[in-house]
Amino acid sequence: MADVVSFRKEERTGLVRAERSGPVLRLTLDNPPANVLSIALMEALGAALDAAAEDGTVRVVVVASTGNLFSAGHDLKEMTAHRADPDGGRAFFEKTMRMAADLMLKIAGLPQPVVAEIDGLATAAGCQLVASCDLAICTDTSTFCTPGVNIGLFCSTPMVAVTRAAHPKQAMEMLLTGETIDASTAKDFGLVNRIVPRQYLRQVIDKYASVIASKSPQALRIGKAAFRAQAGLPLPEAYDLAVATMVDNMLADDAKEGIGAFLGKRMPEWGK
Structure with missing residues (x-):
């Protein structure tokens, strides 16, 4: 290379x-x-x-x-x-x-x-x-x-x-x-x-x-998958998927880091 x-x-x-x-x-x-x-x-x-x-x-x-x-x-x-x-x-x-x-x-x-x-x-x-x-x-x-x-x-x-x-x-x-x-x-x-x-x-x-x-790689992966999955669902099912996704995302390491960095007024350090 x-x-x-x-x-x-x-x-x-x-x-x-x-x-x-x-x-x-x-x-x-x-x-x-x-x-x-x-x-x-x-x-x-x-x-x-x-x-x-x-x-x-x-x-x-x-x-x-x-x-x-x-x-x-x-x-x-x-x-x-x-x-x-x-x-x-x-x-x-x-x-x-x-x-x-x-x-x-x-x-x-x-x-x-x-x-x-x-x-x-x-x-x-x-x-x-x-x-x-x-x-x-x-x-x-x-x-x-x-x-x-x-x-x-x-x-x-x-x-x-x-x-x-x-x-x-x-x-x-x-x-x-x-x-x-x-x-x-x-x-x-x-x-x-x-x-x-x-x-x-x-x-x-x-x-x-x-x-x-520059954004969280975890959030990008989770978000793209959820966007694609919910697009073809009826509205109630789409929200069910989005709620479950949001909860899982909140528990992810990058969300903990990102929210902590925001509240602490510092730049986040994302994982992989």
Whole structure:
């Protein structure tokens, strides 16, 4: 692993470039020109996320990409080549879609918050990847779409993530029309949190990630899991889960330390 700067380390694993800056792990899709989610790239990204989940020193994960496209989604050339298989491609299509779904579930279940950094087009499964992340920040020239209907293929798997990030009617608009929306519309729809000029994207992402990473790692893990779990529950059950979570959180070491530090007017010293 080669040093990039004194506190920053970077390594390339297959089609994903990993870079550490203190407690922040940056995973960059490096599959130009379109950063398609091929089998190989999804395997590499999944392995990097697995490693992050086991690393207690990682507090925030950023998912970025190289080039002018965030991700064009699945590798249609790779998939089309398997139409010549004896089963017409069914087994390979199932493998591709299952792997993508498992990757999105891995992001949702990751203990650490995951921030998408988007500069360029995020389409189909690339848009699904953005919607699956906990937070998303994009440049003012970024665009988003779920264009499957344009080629006779409804974006059913991207639909799952997009309908959980955007308002249902706005998500359906994207899915039915296949039209590309700009960054401002994506923010209105709920797909992204913030829009920044391209020249400031990395600066804003680094600041955003460092602020989150400065918080209690126990609270971040507990909070993300509870947020994801309560979102699909009826209101009474959601509150039942939240009450139990809050009680467990109050008993955690970081809560004792954080409250003690607040009352003692000092900076907290978080655990792992």
